[in-house]
Amino acid sequence: MMPIIEIIQPGVLSLIQDVGRYGQHHLGLTTGGPLDPLAFKWANRLVGNDENVSVIEATVGGLKFKTHCETQVAVTGATVDVKVNGQLLPQWQTLNLKTQDVVELGYATQGCRIYIAFASGFKITQQFNSTSTVVREGIGGLDGKPLQAGNTFTLNHSMKESAQYVLPNDAQPVYENSVTLRLIPGYQDHQFSRHQQRMFFYHEYTVSDLCDRMGYRLTGPKVHCEIEGILSEGICLGAVQVPKDGQPIVLMNDRQTIGGYPKIGSVLSLDLAKLAQLTSGGKVKFEPITIDHAHNLLALAQYKYNQQTLVELK
Amino acid sequence: MQIHVAGENALIVYFDDKVSGETTARIQHTAQVLRPHIGNTIIDLVPSYASLLVVFDALKTDHLFVRQLIRLAYIEGENANIESQQKIVRLPVYYGEEVTPDLNSIAQKNNLTSEQIIELHQAQTYQVYAIGFAPGFAYLGETDERIAMPRLSTPRKKVPKGAVAIADRQTAIYPAQSPGGWNLIGACPIPMFNPKAEPSMPLQTGDGVQFYAINKQEFLELDGDITQWEALA
Numbered sequence: 001m002m003p004i005i006e007i008i009q010p011g012v013l014s015l016i017q018d019v020g021r022y023g024q025h026h027l028g029l030t031t032g033g034p035l036d037p038l039a040f041k042w043a044n045r046l047v048g049n050d051e052n053v054s055v056i057e058a059t060v061g062g063l064k065f066k067t068h069c070e071t072q073v074a075v076t077g078a079t080v081d082v083k084v085n086g087q088l089l090p091q092w093q094t095l096n097l098k099t100q101d102v103v104e105l106g107y108a109t110q111g112c113r114i115y116i117a118f119a120s121g122f123k124i125t126q127q128f129n130s131t132s133t134v135v136r137e138g139i140g141g142l143d144g145k146p147l148q149a150g151n152t153f154t155l156n157h158s159m160k161e162s163a164q165y166v167l168p169n170d171a172q173p174v175y176e177n178s179v180t181l182r183l184i185p186g187y188q189d190h191q192f193s194r195h196q197q198r199m200f201f202y203h204e205y206t207v208s209d210l211c212d213r214m215g216y217r218l219t220g221p222k223v224h225c226e227i228e229g230i231l232s233e234g235i236c237l238g239a240v241q242v243p244k245d246g247q248p249i250v251l252m253n254d255r256q257t258i259g260g261y262p263k264i265g266s267v268l269s270l271d272l273a274k275l276a277q278l279t280s281g282g283k284v285k286f287e288p289i290t291i292d293h294a295h296n297l298l299a300l301a302q303y304k305y306n307q308q309t310l311v312e313l314k
Numbered sequence: 315m316q317i318h319v320a321g322e323n324a325l326i327v328y329f330d331d332k333v334s335g336e337t338t339a340r341i342q343h344t345a346q347v348l349r350p351h352i353g354n355t356i357i358d359l360v361p362s363y364a365s366l367l368v369v370f371d372a373l374k375t376d377h378l379f380v381r382q383l384i385r386l387a388y389i390e391g392e393n394a395n396i397e398s399q400q401k402i403v404r405l406p407v408y409y410g411e412e413v414t415p416d417l418n419s420i421a422q423k424n425n426l427t428s429e430q431i432i433e434l435h436q437a438q439t440y441q442v443y444a445i446g447f448a449p450g451f452a453y454l455g456e457t458d459e460r461i462a463m464p465r466l467s468t469p470r471k472k473v474p475k476g477a478v479a480i481a482d483r484q485t486a487i488y489p490a491q492s493p494g495g496w497n498l499i500g501a502c503p504i505p506m507f508n509p510k511a512e513p514s515m516p517l518q519t520g521d522g523v524q525f526y527a528i529n530k531q532e533f534l535e536l537d538g539d540i541t542q543w544e545a546l547a
Contacts, residue, residue: 025359
């Protein structure tokens with residue numbers, strides 16, 4: 001029997017994501033990939049997968065699926081009710097599912113990006129070396145589209161292991177409504193006067209309604225740049241562009257690969273994941289750090305992740 | 315050449331502050347030398363008008379090493395013979411009435427006839443300055459200033475796949491149906507982006523592009539799709 005997962009309802013927005021699409025920017029293809037890479041990695045690790053196995057990224061929630069095989073699943077990321085056949089079960093741990101189980105997510109109460117990993121992962125054909133879905137490009141996942149009711153996915157294997165693990169409470173990320181984003185000044189930062197930079201790092205900004213996988217538009221005190229536009233150039237993950245209206249836009253995983261607005265710098269990826277967990281109304285402050293400091297923070301985070309062990313449930 | 319920090323794992327290399335064929339070629343050469351490092355220390359490269367974004371793996375290397383890598387690649391590119399290596403791609407364009415809704419306004423603005431605009435569009439070799447906006451969207455420049463035209467004040471909701479368009483002194487082919495504000499002056503039957511083909515794009519940054527006119531019969535024989543244009547009218 002084929003190990004199949006059937007989508008009963010897709011929820012608000014559910015996308016297949018692996019680690020992302022790299023080395024394809026020269027074709028105009030963006031990165032995609034999980035907006036919260038740490039929650040993504042934990043989901044895979046909890047079900048014994050390698051780091052780059054395809055999972056479902058559900059935004060806000062509402063996803064409902066049915067198993068047609070025995071499997072293990074883990075739900076990480078935003079805080080949400082996870083019900084298996086109506087029974088509430090915990091996140092951040094391995095759940096053993098039987099065939100014909102119905103799993104339903106509620107709606108996130110803290111954060112908004114939820115990751116659902118299945119043991120062995122989905123069998124999905126890669127496009128440009130990745131399964132990550134970028135809806136705007138029509139690339140990845142199933143025909144480049146979000147999950148739809150009636151979609152079925154085949155797992156690479158049905159259940160092999162039954163050992164269950166949990167990520168200890170103190171190691172689980174906490175999703176706040178207000179975050180500080182460390183930013184590496186760069187690109188056109190010298191085109192923002194000292195005064196404007198000080199204002200930018202001093203004031204609090206609010207996440208507007210225009211926030212999606214492409215970018216988060218913030219509202220707050222205007223930031224003025226000496227120049228209005230530049231020759232279009234490559235945009236890296238987390239770049240903060242400031243259009244003429246002075247309202248910063250933080251560019252996320254599905255950003256356009258080139259653009260012509262001036263940029264003040266780029267947000268540290270570790271903090272970008274926290275921003276991605278915010279919805280409109282969330283509060284944001286920026287704090288400048290050097291690129292060397294950023295490298296230390298990344299190495300430290302990686303070390304902590306590798307050192308952190310899962311606890312087996314008995 | 316100047317190297318600036320772009321982000322935690324990205325440096326941006328500015329080759330010049332203006333666009334020129336020579337700059338494009340220099341960028342392309344540097345990118346070519348760096349490309350084999352993709353998958354190892356380098357994650358991605360974004361060549362554009364006068365810059366090259368270099369994204370690297372910050373857990374494997376640091377910006378100081380990558381700066382050195384870029385400088386060496388730049389020097390290697392400097393010694394290469396740039397002119398002789400440019401690839402020229404010739405693309406067929408159907409300039410018939412049903413696919414040229416903005417041809418008249420360009421002709422009027424520039425005091426030329428539609429025929430002259432079509433002729434001038436084919437008269438030169440363009441350079442691919444950048445690829446972006448959408449997969450396979452190549453910015454070609456610069457057009458003769460007599461066929462230059464600002465973007466439409468209200469963008470169209472649906473521009474057909476294959477539409478040949480002009481905005482200011484740039485021309486491009488829409489790789490897929492999408493919204494767009496460029497002026498439409500023709501249709502190209504050759505797919506600009508096909509995820510199933512290898513290579514997926516007929517063009518890359520730095521290539522030269524020439525257009526040549528075909529008639530409707532030839533357009534259809536090359537699998538050109540006229541039906542999506544009927545919806546436009």
